[in-house]
Amino acid sequence: MTLPAAPTADQPRPGVADGPPRASGAAGSAGRPKRRPAGRARPSWSRTLLLVLCSLTVLLPFYVTVSMAFKTPSQAVDGEAFSLPSPWSVEGFVAAWELTEFPRAFGISLGITVVAVVGTIVLSAMASYAISRNWHRRLYRWSFFYLLAAMFLPFPVLALSQVKLTGMVGLANPAGVALLHIMFQLSFSTLLFTAFLRSLPEELEESARMDGASTWGTFWRIVFPLMAPMSATVGIFAVLKAWNDFMMPSMIIEDPTQQTLPVLQNIFQEQFSNDYHVAFASYLMAMAPAILAYVLAQRWVMSGLTQGAVK
Amino acid sequence: MTTTVEKPRTGSVPSGAARTGPARARRRPRGDRTHLLFLLPAVALFTLCITLPAAVGIFYSFTDSIGFGEFDFVGLNNYQVLFSDPGILHAYGFTLGFSLCTVLVVNVVALALALGLTSAIRARTALRTIFVVPMVVSQIIIAYVFQFVFTNPLPALAQTLGIGPLEQSILVNPDLAWISIVLVTAWQAIPQAMLIYTAGLLTVPKDLYEASSIDGATPRRQLTTITLPLISGFVLINMIVGFKDFLGAYDIIVGLTDGGPGTATRSITMAIFSGFQNGDYAYQMANATIFFLITLTIALVQLRLTRGKARV
Numbered sequence: 001m002t003l004p005a006a007p008t009a010d011q012p013r014p015g016v017a018d019g020p021p022r023a024s025g026a027a028g029s030a031g032r033p034k035r036r037p038a039g040r041a042r043p044s045w046s047r048t049l050l051l052v053l054c055s056l057t058v059l060l061p062f063y064v065t066v067s068m069a070f071k072t073p074s075q076a077v078d079g080e081a082f083s084l085p086s087p088w089s090v091e092g093f094v095a096a097w098e099l100t101e102f103p104r105a106f107g108i109s110l111g112i113t114v115v116a117v118v119g120t121i122v123l124s125a126m127a128s129y130a131i132s133r134n135w136h137r138r139l140y141r142w143s144f145f146y147l148l149a150a151m152f153l154p155f156p157v158l159a160l161s162q163v164k165l166t167g168m169v170g171l172a173n174p175a176g177v178a179l180l181h182i183m184f185q186l187s188f189s190t191l192l193f194t195a196f197l198r199s200l201p202e203e204l205e206e207s208a209r210m211d212g213a214s215t216w217g218t219f220w221r222i223v224f225p226l227m228a229p230m231s232a233t234v235g236i237f238a239v240l241k242a243w244n245d246f247m248m249p250s251m252i253i254e255d256p257t258q259q260t261l262p263v264l265q266n267i268f269q270e271q272f273s274n275d276y277h278v279a280f281a282s283y284l285m286a287m288a289p290a291i292l293a294y295v296l297a298q299r300w301v302m303s304g305l306t307q308g309a310v311k
Numbered sequence: 312m313t314t315t316v317e318k319p320r321t322g323s324v325p326s327g328a329a330r331t332g333p334a335r336a337r338r339r340p341r342g343d344r345t346h347l348l349f350l351l352p353a354v355a356l357f358t359l360c361i362t363l364p365a366a367v368g369i370f371y372s373f374t375d376s377i378g379f380g381e382f383d384f385v386g387l388n389n390y391q392v393l394f395s396d397p398g399i400l401h402a403y404g405f406t407l408g409f410s411l412c413t414v415l416v417v418n419v420v421a422l423a424l425a426l427g428l429t430s431a432i433r434a435r436t437a438l439r440t441i442f443v444v445p446m447v448v449s450q451i452i453i454a455y456v457f458q459f460v461f462t463n464p465l466p467a468l469a470q471t472l473g474i475g476p477l478e479q480s481i482l483v484n485p486d487l488a489w490i491s492i493v494l495v496t497a498w499q500a501i502p503q504a505m506l507i508y509t510a511g512l513l514t515v516p517k518d519l520y521e522a523s524s525i526d527g528a529t530p531r532r533q534l535t536t537i538t539l540p541l542i543s544g545f546v547l548i549n550m551i552v553g554f555k556d557f558l559g560a561y562d563i564i565v566g567l568t569d570g571g572p573g574t575a576t577r578s579i580t581m582a583i584f585s586g587f588q589n590g591d592y593a594y595q596m597a598n599a600t601i602f603f604l605i606t607l608t609i610a611l612v613q614l615r616l617t618r619g620k621a622r623v
Contacts, residue, residue: 048432054424055441057498061456062444068459081464127353130346140346143354150361152610154559156580157603160596161364161371163587164378183360186353215345244449246562251584262449266565269455276459283452294447298440301447302506 068280076277092277116181116242128193172254196230261286378592389597410557425508446502454566485575511545551613
């Protein structure tokens with residue numbers, strides 16, 4: 001199905017129909033927003049001001065979180081959200097650190113995230129490579145659509161049976177959660193990877209093969225490194241999903257002492273009660289890594305979404 | 312990553328890959344064993360972790376299992392009861408209404424922000440960075456932050472301003488609690504829609520604006536006659552993808568109201584998960600199956616509509 005002069009959705013990617021293959025989709029769309037599409041070239045201060053005011057609605061909850069977290073117990077008790085802490089105190093952090101046993105929960109969350117990210121990238125990169133280089137074979141083509149089908153199977157649909165099955169095979173623990181994260185990411189990642197591999201010239205692989213490299217070696221030494229931009233995009237989405245998720249770990253992990261950070265916030269709601277400074281310090285410690293990861297990997301977040309949208 | 316944008320036109324990937332098909336088939340007619348090895352782990356694990364549970368779920372939905380022990384087949388009984396269960400119907404009604412409201416709010420705000428961010432402004436990158444942050448924080452944690460804001464400072468503010476109905480937290484008001492869920496869900500979902508709209512707006516050729524402004528078109532007119540028609544595909548994607556995501560709402564509701572007051576804000580997902588509590592295991596499996604059929608229908612509509620769009 002070629003799309004001659006397709007409108008809207010196809011325009012950002014001239015490569016779809018018959019143009020030159022995209023060398024690096026990620027870098028391309030990340031750089032693009034810097035262009036000015038509107039007619040006027042001179043920056044408008046009034047519009048900037050308006051957007052800055054809008055951004056306050058985004059920043060306000062974070063301001064509340066930070067200011068509450070640094071308050072002393074006596075100051076936090078009055079529930080005044082918008083006052084600055086005076087004096088600044090780290091008592092909340094100390095209390096939250098001990099109450100929720102933060103280091104252990106952090107380690108579990110981190111472990112799940114690392115396994116989920118590595119697993120997602122490796123499994124879907126390998127599968128995508130096999131699929132894109134064997135598209136003419138029915139087995140591979142059907143496998144592609146089979147993997148995509150998970151998009152219609154969100155966790156709530158599968159939860160009841162997955163909880164039962166993970167319990168039966170001894171995976172009602174962080175390992176099971178990491179595995180399920182990989183599986184739920186597979187559709188989206190395979191989609192992005194196959195599209196990316198299509199734009200990768202096969203000549204490179206051919207020449208490596210001539211030099212005697214095996215398929216295995218060709219993939220890991222030539223193709224996989226070239227997939228790095230897309231792996232970054234796939235990876236950052238896997239990080240955000242695995243780190244932030246509440247629903248799946250809360251259902252799958254049986255032992256509360258093995259729970260992830262978001263679930264702990266739920267478990268400790270009652271103990272937090274009116275110790276708002278403890279609660280918010282705990283929230284802040286759980287949120288900060290995700291925000292940090294986003295700030296460091298911003299361009300991959302943007303390009304991943306844009307790529308997904310135009311496909 | 313069910314929250315991220317899914318691909319509306321599966322057709323384009325295959326079409327590209329298929330182009331190289333015949334040539335490759337000639338060169339390497341026999342299968343490469345290693346490729347099979349590459350594909351196998353993903354497909355095998357996927358079958359065990361996704362397909363098998365789905366089959367098990369559908370199977371149990373025709374039984375009276377309570378989650379363990381013996382069970383009997385009851386045919387379509389679970390489904391029949393489901394359609395006359397006021398609790399379930401309320402959960403569906405609430406979730407559908409909430410999703411529709413949220414989709415509208417998200418798309419209007421996201422489009423406005425995207426228009427602002429793609430127009431000529433200062434500090435574009437910094438502003439975009441800030442606007443995207445809600446997308447990357449944990450839903451349940453941000454819901455707890457908002458729960459605090461709705462419970463403490465907002466009623467206090469309403470009291471000083473003398474706004475009667477808001478002096479009590481809206482979270483404990485059965486008629487208003489849903490508004491807080493719409494607001495927080497929208498707050499969290501806007502960045503994704505905004506980034507997609509930003510990408511969409513950049514596909515509109517710049518000279519169209521120049522030509523029309525020479526002809527004397529006002530910015531408002533340019534928006535309705537140039538921008539909106541040209542990004543209609545993106546509007547559609549955002550609407551459908553958003554709607555599908557919101558139907559599965561759980562984390563934010565747990566953090567804000569936990570389905571309350573009473574069961575006023577209980578979503579479909581919360582109803583399904585209650586299958587562990589009241590011996591409703593098989594019953595909620597039937598509910599999950601219905602929910603799956605709804606998701607599937609929306610996905611198929613999405614595929615169909617967006618494909619049609621690309622051919623216009």
